[in-house]
Structure formats: structure tokens, C-alpha cells
Amino acid sequence: MGRIRHILAGFAALATLGLSQAWADVTVLGWPGGPEEAALRKAAEAYNAKAADADKVKLIFFNRDGFFDKLAADLAAGSKDFDVNLLATYAIGRYAPFMDPIALPATAKDVFGEKVLATMQYGGKQYGVPTDLSLHFMYYRKDLIDQLMADPAWKKRYEEISQKQMGKTLDPKSPDDWNWDDWMATALFFTKSINPDSPTRYGTVLQMKNLLFNMMVWHSTARSQGGDWMDASGKITVNSPAFRSALELYKKLYDAGASPKDSTTYEYAEANAAFGSGQAATMLQWNAAFGDLDNKDKTPAVAGKIGTAPPPAGSAGRFTHIHGLGLGLNKASEHKESALKFIDWLAGADAMEIYAKAGGSPALSDSLTAKMAADRPDLVKLGQYAGQYGFVMNGGTAAKALQVYELQAKEFTAYWSGAKSIDDALAETDKGMAELLKP
């Protein structure tokens, strides 16, 4: 009898555990499969520990591939399966008709700053709390660059390669001072097929898959040469010297063998695998990669040897694409009051500290970032770079911005793979963008 009582008590305990999840009234759809998911899980755990039963949140995640397509379909269908959903700066225009604007607590300004809050605004209204800021670092192997700067034989070889491959003699520089030529010369130096003594197989790893996110990575190159989607009058300006030279830079590196042969199918994960294996000396990549790449359990080959710098400078300066990821309110939600409680909590300093320590990348005020500098040195740079170098292309938050990225991905990857000439690729892109972005 005693044993039966124990067993029943065990079942009751399990049922209570399940019930506490079942009592979760607010469903949050987050960005899957990376540090953002890990951070959101930790934040939700902390929130649920203190929230009333009716306000507790449960998390769901779609697949990363096709995430925004599925979100568009669900929102358009008026899905009530989630109350709070992921939002991105470049997609607000697309999803705003299906979401409710929100009013964050006044303290959110102190936590994030106006510029970061603006990444979740559209048409002058706030649509989400900015949980992560995404921009790009130039990742490089500190150990190899240090040796390049110190070793006379390596320096000499570097000069020879730059002269032979680029027609000009360059000297190695610190990545913080790089322009695109310096990066190219470094990438060529660390490519084994060009320099048999290179310790790495490739000098860099380019993300050239036909994918909209890869365009965002590449845009730093175009912008730094003065490129933009449109001028002030709304005329499309992609068929320009800036875009042309930025496209040619990638093509030259790929054709020279400085990037893996399958780079035309590479995106975030493949590029990380290449750099993390220790076989690529540099990589232009999202800031979110730092945590995993510097983790000695996940990437022992390069952990502790990684440096980060802003993307190299062009004739117009140094720039990095910037966008925010955040969470906003589904118009069709039936738990708006509870959902807003979670969003408001997330916009607070305590919540963001939990989120950041768990791997998320929020762009916070200096004082908050300083508190976490020891655990997350990359967040210090994140804030600095966002302020100093961050840009959004003119038209980058338009209702059809996603379609513009898709068009560019298709045309520019056609050029990089040799399927199209640069003139045709730029002309088709120009024509398509004029149609997509017409007022």
C-alpha cells in the first residue's frame, strides 16, 4: 500500500510538472538552432519561475530554413498558434500588417538606446523588443596574423604574392587597419594553392550560397565603396562602380582558390565549420558565431586563437550591415495581455543580462555591457561597432526588402558561379529592384 502511494505521488508530481507547462498561456515563436534559442530558453525559464500561471510562456521553434516563409504563411492565415513571434529589421515591413504595435516601458530607452530600439520600428511605431543585434565581424586567426606581422620570411612572401596576384606590393597590417586590398592579400597569402607554405588550406571562406542572409554579409563590401540600394530620390543605384568592385572582389578570391570550392553553397553553418576546422585564416561572418567558435569544446582547433575586427574599410569608410532580431506581438493572439507582460519584462535590464549571459547578443547600453564584459567580450565590440559602423541600406526596411535580398542573392551568385556576366547580373538586379521598390 505504501509503495502504491509513493508511485501515485510520483505520477502526481510528474503531472504537476506537465501541468505547469500546460498552464503556459503565452506561446513564443523564437529563432531556432543557435545562441538565440539557447538564450531565449534561459530567459523564459527565469520568467516562468516568477510569473503567474496564466502568464507563463512556452517556446516553439520552426526550422531555420524557410523560417520567414512559414512565418509569413502563418501570420497571413491569422494563426493563433503563437502569441509572440520573432521579428527582424529587414522583415518588419512584410509582417507589420499582421502584428500589433507595442509600447515598451520607458526604461527600455536606458537599456537599449534609441538607435537599437529603432531597429524594431516601422512607420514610426515600435513593433518589438530588440533582443539581438546582428552585424559582422572579420574573424581572423590571431596566431597566424601575429606570425605574419613578425616573421620576415612570411612578410617577404606576402609582398611577393600581393605583387604577383594583385599588381601591387602590400605589407601585412593589423586587421583593425585593413582595407579590402589588405584582406585580399592576406587571404591569398594563406591559401595553400598559392602559397604552399601556408598553414591553412584557404585564406578565407566566403558565403556565396543563393541565400538572402549572404547578401547582408556581402553588403559591407559594397557599402564601404559608397554603394547603396537607392539614392535620395528613390532611383535604384546598384548598377554602380561600388557594387561592381564589391562583386569582383568576391569573384577574384573565389576564382583564385582562396575560398573553398563549394563556397557557392556555403552559408553560416558551413562557413563556421570551415573556419572552425582551422583550415581558413579569415572569415567575414555574423557576430553570433563568436561564442561557438571560441568554445574549446565545440571548436578546439581555433578556440582561444580568434581575433575579431570590423569589416575592412573601402573608399567611403568602414561599414557593417546591422539589423535587429526581436520579439513582437501577433495581431491574432488571444493572450495579448499576458504576452505583453513577457515582452515588457524582456525589455528590462535583468532579463537582458540573463539573455546575454546565456549566449544572446543584445546591443545594450554601455553600463550594462560593461557588467558582462568578462563573460562576453564580443558584446562590448558589438555595441561599439553598431554605433560607429552600422548601416542599413536605403530601402532596407521596405515592405519588399526581403524580395530585394532574394533577387540580389540569385543574380549575384549567378555572377560568382560564372553563370552570368557582371553586366547582366547588375542590369537584372537593377530592373527587378525598380519594380519591387516602386512607391
Added chain:
Amino acid sequence: MTVSNFKRSLRREGYALIAPLTLFLLALLGFPLVVDIVYSVSRVGFENIRRPELSGFGNYAKAIADREFWSAAWFSLRFGLLASLLEVSLGLALAIFLAPLLGKRSWLMAILMLPMMVAPALVGLMYRLILHEFVGVAPYYLDLWFGDSPAFFSNDNAFKTLVVVESLQWTPFALLILHSAYAAISLDVREAAALDGAGAWRRLVYIDLPIMAPAIAVTFFIRFIDSFRVFDNVYTLVGAGAGGATTSMSIYIYQAFFKAGDIGLAVAASMLLLGGSFVILFAVNWAGARAARA
């Protein structure tokens, strides 16, 4: 009851018995088809998905005038033909070669069917790892043995890689059907041919293959349909491809629907595909009926 009354009563009973299934199919297939027809002649996106605006046959004209539509159709046709030829050839060779073994140990067939049990999307993800230059098994050993490994996913090689991946997964399907067809050939026929002095090769060419011809044709047809409409493994493995190099018809429709948000165009393209399929079906039926009459 007269004979005609009896026949009438049987007919009514037949209608009553198939009515539930017919209604179910009408609801499941008929309703979406009607919606598709309306969408295909409308200006419709996610913003007005419940309020399409009729616009005539502009979507059809746009699809027909789109170079990428034809490029996707050509990709799907080449992919479908090559993959199904490879699968049927390999399946046939394996069915004949493994017949004695499978005859004695039929449980082996379950193991040979395993590749088919894996979801195509997962197969794509799996090969994305297996063929990755830095973490993949295949490039590692190719590099070790031959000093280099190919760029499996470059624009030059992606098509061949996809055909091989598709064939590796679906050859067991062809094997299953063709093994059954081969096993069903009466031993008497083979013994009679052997008694007449026909060697193994002549028995294969003049007895086995002609008897198996319908099964081979059906297997090819089924595999062709499946390979033509390929989506999952291509999308997860290489996506639409650099410049749209690996965009199949299904991926084209997906891109138009979800990426471009041009639902009218996407549905019009799928209706054109449906129309094309009916034309081929009628042509095949007509050719088959003609051959039967002859």
C-alpha cells in the same frame, strides 16, 4: 424483381457505397483545385490572401514568359529522366543479381529498403554533412587516398551529385518492384527455354526482360513523376543553387509563393504543370491503347 430492376438496384447500391469516398476526395482535392483556379487568375499576395482580385490570365502569361520557369522545367525534366533511368537500371541489375540470395533470405529485402524510410529532407541534410569539405567523411577519404576531392556542390557538379543522392535513396524502390516482377516469372518458362538451349544471357534478353517490361515501364513512370517534382533533398542540400542552377519546378513554385509573395504566379505555374501532366498522361494512354489494338 426483374433483371433490369435488379441491375438498377445494384447500381444505386454501388453509388451509395462510393459516395463517402467521392465526397471526401471532392473536399480534399476538389476544393483546393477550385481555390487554385481562382488564385491563378487573380492578383493575390499574403496581404490579400482571403480577398484575391480577379485579373485575368496575366499570371499564366507571366509564367510562360519567365525564363526561369522554363529553366526550372528543363532542370526537372533532365533530373527526372536521368534519376529514374539510373534507379531503374540499378534496381533491375540488383533484382536479377540478388534474386538467388533474396529467394533464400527474403528478410534481407527489409534492410535493403532502409534508405527509402529516411525522409528526403533528412537525406539532404545528411549529405550536406557527408560531403562537406572539412567535416565530411567522403572528402576526407578521397583526399587521403587521392590527394584531392571534388567540389560536390559547385555549379558544374551539383546536378550530378543530386542525381546520385536521389538514386541512392530510391533505387531500393525500383529493386522492390522489379524483384517482385522477376520472382513472378514462371520457372517452367525458364526451364523450357533452357531445355531449348538458350543460355543465361538469351533467357534474360528474350524471356525475362520482355515479361518484366510492363513492370519496368511502371517503375520508371512512378520514379519519373517523383523525381520530376523533387523538392526536399535538393532544397536542403543546395537550395535554389547559385543563380538558380538547381531550381526544380517545385522550388520555382515555392520561391514564387513564399519568397516573392507572388501567389498568383506560383499557382499559375503549378496549374501549367498540372495541364502538362494531363497532356503526357493522355498521350501515354493513347499510345498504350494503340499498341494494345495492334
